[in-house]
Amino acid sequence: MQLYTRSAGGGLPVVLLHAFPLSSAMWLAQREGLSAVCKVITPDLRGFGGSALGDDEPSVDVMADDVVRLLDREGVDRAVVGGLSMGGYVTMALCRRHPDRVRGVILADTKAEADPEAARANRERIAAAVLDSGTSVLVDEVLPALVGRTTAQRRAMVFGRVRGLVQSAPPGAVAWAQRAMAARPDSFDTLRGLKVPVLVIVGEEDELTPPAVAEAMVEAVPDGRLAVIGKAGHLSAVEQPEAFNRAVSGFIAELAAGSPPHG
Template structure:
């Protein structure tokens, strides 16, 4: 198959766990997971197309394209089935992979994301941001996207975390940002996909997430036949960055449940 080859980092051995990053960040957001989970599983963190070290390519904006990229990544790594998860946009790509490549899944992790499609107002907002960032650059993201990514505890008490996230946002390429916004705007509702899943599902959410709040996460966990919910205290939309130890404990316990090792305490 053709398509973009994703730039990938990995750490550890054992059960493969693929983690897909949030918009508009890169796989650099998973540093604490690569370090903290390396003795529990093999953590694979690709840059989705256009972000970090991956090129964008010529395809039209589509989460289907991004999910197929991940399937090709598994082929390239010689992995038949893996635990695949993602945060925010990475969750959208994960649910698309569930729909298009369900045979590749040992388990699913959905963090701070939504199974519902965007309403018209949200789609229009994404298009406005896409247009604005192409015209004005990533300063638009700092103003319009960054404030909602972090929880109130992080904004009040964790200046270093806020600064790191700001740097990751500013590093995004405007063309990739616009492409991804349009891909996300066109995504379908994924609740039927969740209901049809054979694989176990872990839904993680920051208790202070205002973009994809706890009630949304709970509905997703309820929709999956074998779903469970983990709420991360004092974290917002980027729970893996804001509270990495708690996030890693939830993933470690899930991997252990799947038979991939002992949970981290």
């Protein structure tokens, strides 16, 4: 299984893992805006964008192992690894399985707790519906919660771009990813055991993983800091890319300078 990846810039390697049900295309503004301060690596997770789905059983652990194989191919020993939403789940799985490969962690608009039973059942329902009828169910049920109220009301071009990415998601990858996310474990023990700095980012209008969820993750890690992105919802990197990039750039500068732990 091979991940399709795009890279930009040089310096400290930073892997950014995309949200469900998007692709690495969501990171366009990060590849452009962060390339002056780091090497931005943006893979397509299994089945999305340019990546093959393969035959493995659905699991965030499988996706995490994919990313480590990508690092091996890129000749990267340790990287800052981050992700938004589903990408955050994969990031936490990578931290659990391959802690020696992680230089720092970025968790954006995501959560550490496992799904309750009702949420798992809903993921399975959506997986089955997409396989049966295509991605229209995502436009009706998933898309509205992906962006904040400011974007929905005032940024028609951004909303249209997100809608296009959602509509282009392959049904097989959507179902596989939903089942992988439904099966993921609680990751708070993983967060408590991290020995590297962590940046948690959240949109102030994120209703799926609101600021209180982000604050709980910051409190769990030994060395954490929180960035709240104003007028952004769940896709903070897409809705407010300049503010998101400023938060990441500051974190990268801190890591590069070898600042002592705090938080």
